Amino acid sequence: xxxxxxxxxxxxxxxxxxxxxxxxxxxxxxxxxxxxxxxxxxxxxxxxxxxxxxxxxxxxxxxxxxxxxxxxxxxxxxxxxxxxxxxxxxxxxxxxxxxxxxxxxxxxxxxxxxxxxxxxxxxxxxxxxxxxxxxxxxxxxxxxxxxxxxxxxxxxxxxxxxxxxxxxxxxxxxxxxxxxxxxxxxxxxxxxxxxxxxxxxxxxxxxxxxxxxxxxxxxxxxxxxxxxxxxxxxxxxxxxxxxxxxxxxxxxxxxxxxxxxxxxxxxxxxxxxxxxxxxxxxxxxxxxxxx
Amino acid sequence: xxxxxxxxxxxxxxxxxxxxxxxxxxxxxxxxxxxxxxxxxxxxxxxxxxxxxxxxxxxxxxxxxxxxxxxxxxxxxxxxxxxxxxxxxxxxxxxxxxxxxxxxxxxxxxxxxxxxxxxxxxxxxxxxxxxxxxxxxxxxxxxxxxxxxxxxxxxxxxxxxxxxxxxxxxxxxxxxxxxxxxxxxxxxxxxxxxxxxxxxxxxxxxxxxxxxxxxxxxxxxxxxxxxxxxxxxxxxxxxxxxxxx
Numbered sequence: 174x175x176x177x178x179x180x181x182x183x184x185x186x187x188x189x190x191x192x193x194x195x196x197x198x199x200x201x202x203x204x205x206x207x208x209x210x211x212x213x214x215x216x217x218x219x220x221x222x223x224x225x226x227x228x229x230x231x232x233x234x235x236x237x238x239x240x241x242x243x244x245x246x247x248x249x250x251x252x253x254x255x256x257x258x259x260x261x262x263x264x265x266x267x268x269x270x271x272x273x274x275x276x277x278x279x280x281x282x283x284x285x286x287x288x289x290x291x292x293x294x295x296x297x298x299x300x301x302x303x304x305x306x307x308x309x310x311x312x313x314x315x316x317x318x319x320x321x322x323x324x325x326x327x328x329x330x331x332x333x334x335x336x337x338x339x340x341x342x343x344x345x346x347x348x349x350x351x352x353x354x355x356x357x358x359x360x361x362x363x364x365x366x367x368x369x370x371x372x373x374x375x376x377x378x379x380x381x382x383x384x385x386x387x388x389x390x391x392x393x394x395x396x397x398x399x400x401x402x403x404x405x406x407x408x409x410x411x412x413x414x415x416x417x418x419x420x421x422x423x424x425x426x427x428x429x430x431x432x433x434x435x436x437x438x439x440x441x442x443x444x445x446x447x448x449x450x451x452x453x454x455x456x457x458x459x460x461x462x463x464x
Numbered sequence: 465x466x467x468x469x470x471x472x473x474x475x476x477x478x479x480x481x482x483x484x485x486x487x488x489x490x491x492x493x494x495x496x497x498x499x500x501x502x503x504x505x506x507x508x509x510x511x512x513x514x515x516x517x518x519x520x521x522x523x524x525x526x527x528x529x530x531x532x533x534x535x536x537x538x539x540x541x542x543x544x545x546x547x548x549x550x551x552x553x554x555x556x557x558x559x560x561x562x563x564x565x566x567x568x569x570x571x572x573x574x575x576x577x578x579x580x581x582x583x584x585x586x587x588x589x590x591x592x593x594x595x596x597x598x599x600x601x602x603x604x605x606x607x608x609x610x611x612x613x614x615x616x617x618x619x620x621x622x623x624x625x626x627x628x629x630x631x632x633x634x635x636x637x638x639x640x641x642x643x644x645x646x647x648x649x650x651x652x653x654x655x656x657x658x659x660x661x662x663x664x665x666x667x668x669x670x671x672x673x674x675x676x677x678x679x680x681x682x683x684x685x686x687x688x689x690x691x692x693x694x695x696x697x698x699x700x701x702x703x704x705x706x707x708x709x
Contacts, residue, residue, distance in 0.1 A: 242540040258638040258669075260577040262626030279543040281708070282577045286672065308537045315542075318576070330573065330581065332618040334647050341658035343647050345583075345618055363649055363656070370656040402656065431575050460620060462575045464546070 231290055243276040243288075246305040246313045253305065255295025259284035267295050277302075283318070318431035322463060324384045325353055331435060331461025338453040340366025346461075353384040358395075371401040373417065381425065390424045391437075399443050412446040421455075431462045545708045548572040548675065552586075554702025556683075558613060558652075560690070562591025566700060578623055582644060585616045586700075590652060605653055605689060612652070615683060617661045619646030629668060638669045642679075650685050650698075657685035663700075677704040 210218065248269050255267040259281045267289070269275055275287040275297070283299040305313045316322060329348040336342060344362035351357065356379040363372045377395020396418035404410050423437025436458040443451040549571045556566035568586025575581065590611040596602055621644035628636045645662035665679025683698040 242538065244540050244542060257628060257636070258626065260623070260626045260640075262640075263628070263638065277542050279545050281545050282574050284577065285542070307539070332581070332620075332647070343618065343649060343658070365649055365656045365658040403654075430579075432579070462573075462581070464573075464575075 227291075230292065234288075234290070234292055243278065244313075245274050245276055245308055246287075246302065247272060247274045247308070249306045250301070250304050253297055253301055255287065255289075255293070255297055256284070257295065259286075259296045261298075263296065267293055275305075280315075318464070320387075320427060322431065323427045323433060326350060326463040329356070329358075329461055329463045331459050333435065333457040333459025335455065335457025335459075337362070337364040337455045337457075338366075338369075340364040340369055342455060342457055344457055344459070348379065354381050355379070356381065358393075368405045369401060370403040371399070371413075373400065374398050375417065375419070377419070387427045388424055389426075390422070393419075393421045393423065393437065393439070395419055399441075415446065416444045418442050418444070419455075425461075431464060433461055433463070435459055435461050545673065546574045548574065548580075548706045548708050550675070550704055550706025552677065552702040552704030554700055554704075556586070556588040556613075556698060556700040558588065558590060558698050559687070559696035560593050561613075564588050564591050566702065568702075570704065570706065572621070572706070577626075580621045580623070580642075582619045582621055582646075583616070584619070584648070585614075587612060587614050589613070607653060610654070613650065614652070615648060615650040615659060617646050617648030617659065617681075617683070619644040619648075619661060623667075640667050641665070642667060644681075648683075650683060653689055655689075657687060659683050659685040673708045675706045675708065677706065678702075679704070 248271050250271065252268040252270050253275070254265045255269065256263040256265050269289055273290065275289050278286040278288055278294070280286070280299075284296045285299065285302050286294060287297050288294045299315060299317055302313060303315060303317070307313055327350055329346075329350070331346055333344045333346070334342060335344070342362055342364050344360055346358050346360035348356045348358035357376070358379055359374075359376050361372065361374050364370060375395050375397030377393050377397075379391050379393045381389050381391040383389050396416065399415045399417040401410060401413045401415075419439045419441040421437050421439030423435060426434045428434060437456070439455045441453045441455060443453065445451055549569075551567065551569050553565070553567045555563050557563040566586050566588035568584055570582060570584045572580050572582040590607070590613055593605070595604055621642050623640045623642045625641040627639055629639045630636050641664065643662075643664045645660070648659045648661060650657045650659045661681050661683045663679055663681035665677050668676050670676065679702060681700045681702075683700060685696060685698075686693055687696045688694075
């Protein structure tokens with residue numbers, strides 16, 4: 174996406190150059206018969222040339238926006254505030270008045286970078302953008318990180334800490350929602366203890382019972398690889414990577430915006446190459462977000 | 465005399481009545497052109513004929529048919545640029561092992577304008593301990609050539625004091641201070657250590673997609689490498705460059 178941004182920046186720079194260039198040439202063209210024109214006429218000619226240049230630039234920007242396929246939205250409230258940066262702490266430097274349009278360049282968190290017809294760029298808040306209209310008159314809808322999003326979303330990412338059979342556990346996960354209830358997740362965990370250290374890479378499925386509840390319980394099953402890097406009791410361990418399977422229960426709690434807490438307890442079986450399989454318990458809590 | 469005045473009065477009243485009729489009725493009294501009556505009659509005849517034809521065809525009642533085509537618009541997907549990926553270079557002071565250059569990569573996801581998650585993976589080389597310095601050639605920890613330290617951390621950050629920095633008259637860049645803390649692990653001397661990290665930094669954005677960071681992190685872990693368990697603070701100062709996508 175960087176390339177598109179860069180391209181946009183380059184295109185904008187080029188346009189400005191072209192606009193300035195054409196303005197200058199026009200001004201020069203108009204100024205050639207300066208000897209015959211009165212100062213008043215000359216001023217008028219220059220003014221017209223500048224106007225024409227800005228019109229040209231606007232048309233080119235519009236054409237450019239269409240080429241880039243930018244979304245155009247129309248301000249329906251008295252005005253739309255544009256800030257210098259994506260946050261409430263950045264000052265408002267421009268307003269776009271009702272019925273004027275802006276092109277939406279991209280989004281960062283809850284702010285949209287937009288460009289006005291005059292080429293002025295700024296950041297508009299998502300809540301303000303929700304009150305704008307599309308060219309067909311319909312409302313501009315967007316995904317706002319809220320309680321509804323907690324119930325229905327596509328991706329989740331998070332980090333958790335806890336205890337794995339007496340060792341410290343650091344874990345990170347990414348989950349994809351098949352529907353509101355069912356998710357598939359991939360997790361990577363590292364356990365660090367005095368006796369044993371190693372890591373686990375696993376994939377599993379999560380069933381959330383009531384995704385519409387703020388505190389929603391879930392069950393999970395899955396499996397993966399279990400790796401031992403250090404084992405004080407078995408220093409000469411040969412086969413250090415084994416398969417594992419787990420089942421667990423947990424709950425998720427919606428905090429605010431895009432954040433939720435997650436806590437779970439898992440029973441894990443390690444299918445070792447030794448005579449007996451290992452059964453290990455794990456609990457962990459963590460913070461996650463959805464998008 | 466009497467009859468004459470009556471006549472005069474009557475003529476006047478007639479005149480006044482005529483004037484009143486003419487004047488008060490306004491322009492509507494004047495049909496202009498007054499010779500165009502025949503055309504009106506012709507129109508009426510035509511409409512009458514039309515009505516007869518319509519009746520004859522038994523046409524449905526006329527309604528306005530709005531032949532307005534709704535403008536079809538494409539809704540291009542809006543690009544979201546919440547990911548930030550880049551690298552850094554700095555110095556990490558490892559307790560008892562001196563300060564050495566460190567480098568690493570980081571990836572951050574900005575969830576809201578205030579909060580972000582960040583993952584770091586970094587590496588440095590361990591310096592010589594005091595014992596090794598005093599006894600050149602000794603290797604009491606059996607490190608050999610394995611003097612590498614690798615760490616990772618998963619942090620949660622908060623942006624505060626967002627603002628702008630001004631360089632010269634024409635250049636303003638967005639900036640923010642941030643604090644962050646998290647968990648992770650540090651691996652050195654063939655051992656993993658559960659590590660807590662916390663720190664603060666300053667971020668400047670020369671463009672919308674490029675950022676420059678300066679930050680300081682403290683990585684805290686328990687170490688028993690010298691026989692006794694002790695909590696060590698390992699400070700890292702670093703300069704990073706990341707891009708948003």
